[in-house]
Amino acid sequence: MATNGAETQRNRTASQKRPDFNKRISVVLLGLILHQTYYLGIVHSNLHESTASHEKPEEPMKKAQPTVDLELSERQMHQRTRPQVNVQQKPSSFLAKPPMPKFPPPPKQKLLPKRLITIFGAESSGTTFLSTALGVATGAFAAEGKWQPVPLTLNWKFEKGVDRRVMSDDGEWEIQHISLPWGWNCAAHETVDIVEALIPEECSRSEYYPQYTLRKGDGILFKNKGIPPIIPPPNIPDFTLEEKRILDLCRNEVHITKNNLTWSCGAKCGSGAYDGFALYPKRFSVNISSHIDWYLSRGVDVTAILSVRDRNIHMKGKKIHCRNEALREKEEELALQLMDEALNRYGKRGSNGDKERAIVVSYEGLMGIQEAYLFELYQQLGINSTYTPVFSDGNAKYVTKQNAVRKNADIEISKTKTNYESIKQSHTNDLLPKRLISVTGLQSSGTRLLSNILGVALGTFPDGRSVVAPGRAQTDGGEWAVQAFSLPFRCSCQKDKELNELRVVEAYVPSESDRFSSDQDRLIVNITSHIEWYLSRGVDITVIVAMRDHTISTVAKTKYCCLDENTAKEDDFALALIKDAIKQYGIQSASKIRDRARVIPVSYEAMMELKDTYLFDLYHQLGINSTYTPMFKDANAKYVTDLKKEDLKKDAARKMPAAKIVGA
Numbered sequence: 001m002a003t004n005g006a007e008t009q010r011n012r013t014a015s016q017k018r019p020d021f022n023k024r025i026s027v028v029l030l031g032l033i034l035h036q037t038y039y040l041g042i043v044h045s046n047l048h049e050s051t052a053s054h055e056k057p058e059e060p061m062k063k064a065q066p067t068v069d070l071e072l073s074e075r076q077m078h079q080r081t082r083p084q085v086n087v088q089q090k091p092s093s094f095l096a097k098p099p100m101p102k103f104p105p106p107p108k109q110k111l112l113p114k115r116l117i118t119i120f121g122a123e124s125s126g127t128t129f130l131s132t133a134l135g136v137a138t139g140a141f142a143a144e145g146k147w148q149p150v151p152l153t154l155n156w157k158f159e160k161g162v163d164r165r166v167m168s169d170d171g172e173w174e175i176q177h178i179s180l181p182w183g184w185n186c187a188a189h190e191t192v193d194i195v196e197a198l199i200p201e202e203c204s205r206s207e208y209y210p211q212y213t214l215r216k217g218d219g220i221l222f223k224n225k226g227i228p229p230i231i232p233p234p235n236i237p238d239f240t241l242e243e244k245r246i247l248d249l250c251r252n253e254v255h256i257t258k259n260n261l262t263w264s265c266g267a268k269c270g271s272g273a274y275d276g277f278a279l280y281p282k283r284f285s286v287n288i289s290s291h292i293d294w295y296l297s298r299g300v301d302v303t304a305i306l307s308v309r310d311r312n313i314h315m316k317g318k319k320i321h322c323r324n325e326a327l328r329e330k331e332e333e334l335a336l337q338l339m340d341e342a343l344n345r346y347g348k349r350g351s352n353g354d355k356e357r358a359i360v361v362s363y364e365g366l367m368g369i370q371e372a373y374l375f376e377l378y379q380q381l382g383i384n385s386t387y388t389p390v391f392s393d394g395n396a397k398y399v400t401k402q403n404a405v406r407k408n409a410d411i412e413i414s415k416t417k418t419n420y421e422s423i424k425q426s427h428t429n430d431l432l433p434k435r436l437i438s439v440t441g442l443q444s445s446g447t448r449l450l451s452n453i454l455g456v457a458l459g460t461f462p463d464g465r466s467v468v469a470p471g472r473a474q475t476d477g478g479e480w481a482v483q484a485f486s487l488p489f490r491c492s493c494q495k496d497k498e499l500n501e502l503r504v505v506e507a508y509v510p511s512e513s514d515r516f517s518s519d520q521d522r523l524i525v526n527i528t529s530h531i532e533w534y535l536s537r538g539v540d541i542t543v544i545v546a547m548r549d550h551t552i553s554t555v556a557k558t559k560y561c562c563l564d565e566n567t568a569k570e571d572d573f574a575l576a577l578i579k580d581a582i583k584q585y586g587i588q589s590a591s592k593i594r595d596r597a598r599v600i601p602v603s604y605e606a607m608m609e610l611k612d613t614y615l616f617d618l619y620h621q622l623g624i625n626s627t628y629t630p631m632f633k634d635a636n637a638k639y640v641t642d643l644k645k646e647d648l649k650k651d652a653a654r655k656m657p658a659a660k661i662v663g664a
Contacts, residue, residue, distance in 0.1 A: 098144055100156055105149030107242065111200040111249050113167055113174035116300050117381060118198060120288055120342075121307030122335045123179040124317025126363040126394070130307055131177035132161040137378060137385035140168040140175055151202050151213055152243050165201060180335035183218075183283035184226045186322035192331055193281040194338075197266035197294035203250035207279040210270055211237040214280060221282055228282075236273055251276040255298065266294055285334060288342035292357055302357065303381060304346065306339045308606040309363035310549055312640035313398045340613045347613075349620040356380065360614060362603030365547040367393040372579035372586070373547075373601055379587045399551040400641040431510045433481035436539050437622065438508065440527060441546030442574055443486040444556035446604040450546050451484035457619060457626035458482060483508060487574035488524035502573060507533035524574060527581035531598055541598060542622060543585070545578055548604040552639045608634040 117134055121127045135141030145160040159166075165176040181192045206217025211233045220229075239247070250256045255263035258275050267284075270277035288304050295302040315328065322328045344350055346358035359380055365373045371388045378385055437458075439451040458480045485508050503523050507530040527543055534541040550571070557567055583589065585598040600621060606614050612629040619626055 096144060097158065098142065098147065100147055100158070104154035105156065107245070108202065108249075110171050111202055111246075111254055112295075112298055112300055114172050114301060115382075116174045116176065116295055116302040117305060118291065118302065119175070119177040119305040119307055120180055120286065120339065121177075121309070122314055122318065122332060123181070123321050124314040125179070125307045125309040126314075126366075127177040127179060127307050128161055128163075129389070130305065130361060130366070131166075131175050133374065133387070133389045134305075134381070134383070135162045135166050135175045136389070137383050137387040138168060138173040138175065140166045140173045143387070143389075151215075152240070152246060178286060180338060181283050181285040181331055183281070184221060186283060186324060186327045186331065187226070192334060193284040194287050194334075195267040195280060195284050196264055196287060197291040198286050199256065199266035199278050199294070200250075200254060202246045203254055203256050203277055204267075205270065205274065205277040205279050207268060207281050209233065210274045210277060210279055218282075226282060233274075239273075247276045263297075264294065285331075285338060288338050288358065289345050292342070292346055303355075304342055304358050305377075306343065306358060306360045306610075307363065308339075308360055308603065308609050310395060310552075310605045310636055310640070311609055311634070312637045313395050316398065316640075316642060336609060340610060343610065343613050343617060348617045360603070360606050360610065360617075362547060362601075362606050364395065364549040364605050365601055365603050367391055367395065368547050368550045369545075369575060369578055369582065369601065372582040376582060376587045376601070393551065395549050396551045398640050398642075399549070399555060400639060432534075432537055432539050433478045434540060435480045435623075436483060436534055436541045437480070437544060438483045438485070438530065438541065439544045439546060440485055440487055440525065441548070441578075442550070442553050442557070442571055443488070444553045445486070445548040446546040446607075447484050447486050449604075450544060450602060451482050453615065453628070453630050454544075454622075454624070455482045456630070457624050457628040481510075485525060487577065488522040488570055490523045502570065506530070509533075522570075524570075524577070527577050527599070528584050531581065531585055543581065543599045544618075545582070545599060545601045546604060547601050549636065552636055555639055556635075605636070608632055608636070 117138075119127045119131045119134070132141060136143050141162055145158060146166070147156045148159050148163075148166065149155075150157055162175060162177065164178070165174060167174040176198055178198055186192070201214060204214040206212065206214055206221065208228045209217035209220055212220070256265045256269070256276055256278055257263065258265070258269040258271055265278040267278040267280045269275070270279055288306070292302050292304055311332075315332065318328055318332070322331060342358040343360065346356070347360075348356055350358075359377070361377060362373075370391045374388070375386070437451075437454055439447050439454065441447045460480060460482055488502055504526055505523050506526060508525050527545075531541055531543060554567055554571065581599050582601070587597045589595075589597075600618070602618060603614075611632050615629065616627070
């Protein structure tokens, strides 16, 4: 009895404790479930897309102003770190990193966008900056950065700037950017392969690692220092259900298959289990013309942006990707050849009634006249936005004053003869021409070069004679006239005096009608009122704005203005007049009043790079029937130098850790 009583008491005690025991078991099980879920997320990330083997963990965001560094922006294929890209509208405010989405990215139902913009450019030409700006303007990206879905996984990664490509959530817009060439560093024994198109990322694979996504294959190739694998890829890869679903979309929607000769794959067609994928080599360039054809054949409204930057500068940045000088030059010439062909076929001359699908964009133009130039591009692309990024000129650190021609301030510049002498011409009854081209720009921006070229192309004077800026030449019969004036012109700002007053004039009138006062004021023409003055008199006028790297033109301007402070004040005022004229009479205004653009920015650097192809597009835009090609001699080279050691250290300090892939 005593034993039974004790046993009964123990049972009663255990029964009282059982709820607490059950509660503890529940907590432990819940902890195991959460831990397993987290662990599976990490494993899933590593198995499918993580490049953690060669990426550093993400550092906490620093409360510092991000800066644009375009030399670093093309290195995603080669660097462990991703650059900071500044696309803020308000430099004084720091845009906080948005929180990671709480749910996995939804599966893609369509791979092809309705509207595609692909930015092409030589390595270190500024494609990342431009693609990020266009991504924000179209709504596909965010100014503070965006959490992007990792293809074929349930994971997210954060991008501060557009890394390769971004598509809007509704599939309306996609922005791509790629360097020419793209991929692993060049090698002395290899050539650059040319592929047909840059196809949707989900359908792209590495030629060496087709069992993985292209980004993971590139990551493994980077880890192995570009050495191809010894073991061939498996004949029957272990694809997930999502990969198999995407593979069906690649075959049926995007028409990538080796078995249908009607469609092409864009690169090397995969075979066997990889049929439906396009296989890319480790270093390649994209044929821009065939890229446009490839997407047009699939019903995508595509435009190629040809990003051009001063050759002397971007070739220095290219040394990071290609140390062999002979190969660097060879790759550069191939890139220019592909851009030339695209501009000939799909530029203003080759559109054949269709919209312009190859548009040249100057990096120097973006840094010089900034939002005015960018908004013109928005209009050309059909983007309804006023988004303005922060413009930070990556060229300035390369420019040296060592070779600047600095004249003695006491040297007198003729005020009535040298600067205002017009080319002798046949007498005409009318002082006003039917068509007038006014070439203007900051001092030392290339106005004289452009006016001379257009003058010869129009037959206003024989090759070898020139319009002296400011000056004017007119064709026999008064059909055409070419006019040139810099902003400002006349006299020179004095080194030992205050800035001479800038006298703003309404228009630069025909040479036969002008008279000059004896004062020492420098004159600056209000371009907007200049256009209106001639339009009111029945003259069909177009203003060409010569754009040249601002730092270089400032250094070259020392022959007219030796005091840096005066130069800056004059240039700021001139740029304000240029921006206003573009706003009033550029592409944006022309589309509203159904008129043609009467202000056309022309890039000195693009003309030195693309030469006659770029020039002939300008002839076509102006209605000039000519094939005249001048001798192109780049005057920028003498102003460009290698970076100093301290500048290289600053560049290294601005590097940003690569994006970390996080499980959803």
